[in-house]
Amino acid sequence: MNASITHTNIMVAPSHRHQSSLGGMIDFSTDVGSFANVQERDRAICRFRRIVGYFEALEPPARNGKYNRPALVRLTFEYARSPESQDKFLGAFFRSLALGMLDESPDLSNDSAVADFREPLFGFADFLVNNFFLPLRAATNKTPQPSPVYHAVVQQAQAQAEQQRIQDFVGTPERLSALRGTCLARDRHRCVITHAFDTMEAKERWKQLPAQDDDGNPLGGNDTYGYLEVAHIIPYALTKEEDSGLNESRKAAIAILNMFDNDVIYLIEGTDINRPCNAITLSQDMHQCFGHFDIFFKRIADALPNTYQIQTFLPFLAGGRFPITRTLFTHPSIDPPSERLLALHSAIGHILHLSGAGDYVQAILNDMETGVVQQDGSTQLGLLVNLALQMRG
Numbered sequence: 008m009n010a011s012i013t014h015t016n017i018m019v020a021p022s023h024r025h026q027s028s029l030g031g032m033i034d035f036s037t038d039v040g041s042f043a044n045v046q047e048r049d050r051a052i053c054r055f056r057r058i059v060g061y062f063e064a065l066e067p068p069a070r071n072g073k074y075n076r077p078a079l080v081r082l083t084f085e086y087a088r089s090p091e092s093q094d095k096f097l098g099a100f101f102r103s104l105a106l107g108m109l110d111e112s113p114d115l116s117n118d119s120a121v122a123d124f125r126e127p128l129f130g131f132a133d134f135l136v137n138n139f140f141l142p143l144r145a146a147t148n149k150t151p152q153p154s155p156v157y158h159a160v161v162q163q164a165q166a167q168a169e170q171q172r173i174q175d176f177v178g179t180p181e182r183l184s185a186l187r188g189t190c191l192a193r194d195r196h197r198c199v200i201t202h203a204f205d206t207m208e209a210k211e212r213w214k215q216l217p218a219q220d221d222d223g224n225p226l227g228g229n230d231t232y233g234y235l236e237v238a239h240i241i242p243y244a245l246t247k248e249e250d251s252g253l254n255e256s257r258k259a260a261i262a263i264l265n266m267f268d269n270d271v272i273y274l275i276e277g278t279d280i281n282r283p284c285n286a287i288t289l290s291q292d293m294h295q296c297f298g299h300f301d302i303f304f305k306r307i308a309d310a311l312p313n314t315y316q317i318q319t320f321l322p323f324l325a326g327g328r329f330p331i332t333r334t335l336f337t338h339p340s341i342d343p344p345s346e347r348l349l350a351l352h353s354a355i356g357h358i359l360h361l362s363g364a365g366d367y368v369q370a371i372l373n374d375m376e377t378g379v380v381q382q383d384g385s386t387q388l389g390l391l392v393n394l395a396l397q398m399r400g
Contacts, residue, residue: 043096049095051108055084057311058104062128063117069363072370079362083135086354088268090345095266103131103165136364139263139322144241144353144368145375147298187237194288195221200302200317200333203233203290204314210394224238232288238297240285241275269349273349284345287335296321300356300365304349307332313343 010064046164063077080100087093101108116287157297168365196205197220204220209232212218218226241264265272274287296302296319304315337343358399359365 013359019345022091045107048090048094050100052093052113053085054110055097055100055107056081057112058124058128061121062125063369064231069366072367074136074363074367076129076362078357079107079132079135079364080128082358083267084364085231086358087266088271088354089353091269092266095269098129104279117153127361129399134369135263138259140355140359140364141368141371142257143242143264144300144359145372146244147300153280160272182278182281185235186283186286188236189341190286192221193283193341193343194336197221197336198233198235198290198293199335199344201231201233201290203231205232205235206232213383218250235290236294237286238289238294238351239280240287240344241280242298244282247357267354268347271347271351282342284342285348287344296324298353300352300359301368302329303353303354303356307348308348310334313337313346317347320356 031044042051059077059081060281063075063081066075066077069075069078084093084096084100087096097108104124106113113124115121119305188233191205191208196208197203204226209218209226212226220226273279275282282285287297293302301321302317302318302319307314307316311334315333315335317329317331317333319329335343356365359368
């Protein structure tokens, strides 16, 4: 933790009984200030852990589409990407419980106090899931896959600044086409995980023998091939680049994302969502796994730059294809995939899987895809309607 914390006023909520529900939107964007010293910050964290840990211990294991709400709150705090991000999260958490961050710890042996905290804490977890994890997961695998409008040779011949000017003035389909072509050129027409060569590009290269890959090696029967796609690390559909009109749900998702990793939004706002640093080339099956947060990239310290161990949460893939170590391809005029964004993707995946929220979200998306309403009332119609409106808006 940061040992040199400067003194500013701490914004706290008054200590009184919380209302029966979480109303409105939770503001994660407000600067809650810093603590006067490390001891104050540690005190607030200890108080947070005590409250959340109490309720987490009472929850049954996550299964059958249910998730551990206190665990999700704890994990979101633990995987926040900086002390500043954690401080914003603590501020929002304590405001939701109508507590001051530096008040005395509540008496959790008091049934009335416990009942007072349970509903807002669980409501806080539901807010995170319904306004961030669910739309984020729904937005994955939504990257359109237009054919590249710039051939790799043309891309390599143009300076990066000139390419960017082109992309800034063309519309969304053209930008996505340019992004796909740029990523294919940077990643040498290979999936960054499996190293399968792009089937469509191979067809073109076999028209002029000898067929070679981007490194000048022969393309032959011993190579693996696949239909490759560009995959956004942070989903394309999360932001709306054509105008400034973001609906309230999208604003909430972006605010939570920015809380998660302080100021990360500046890397992907507007047209920056389609920069090469927010995209990688993947085969169709790897794109699906990556979009479902079933695989993640872990930077290997003290290794070559852009070197990652790629791991999976799926037990039937572990020990076979995964884990696998890859040094990502680079290009002299194209940015590599952002280590920061890959770390953020990994953190989100850990929260979803360790809390059980991933299965909960998947069940909702399955209902949305099939359009089936369960007779037992388990289908959450309100969530489905809100999600559909958010993704359209």
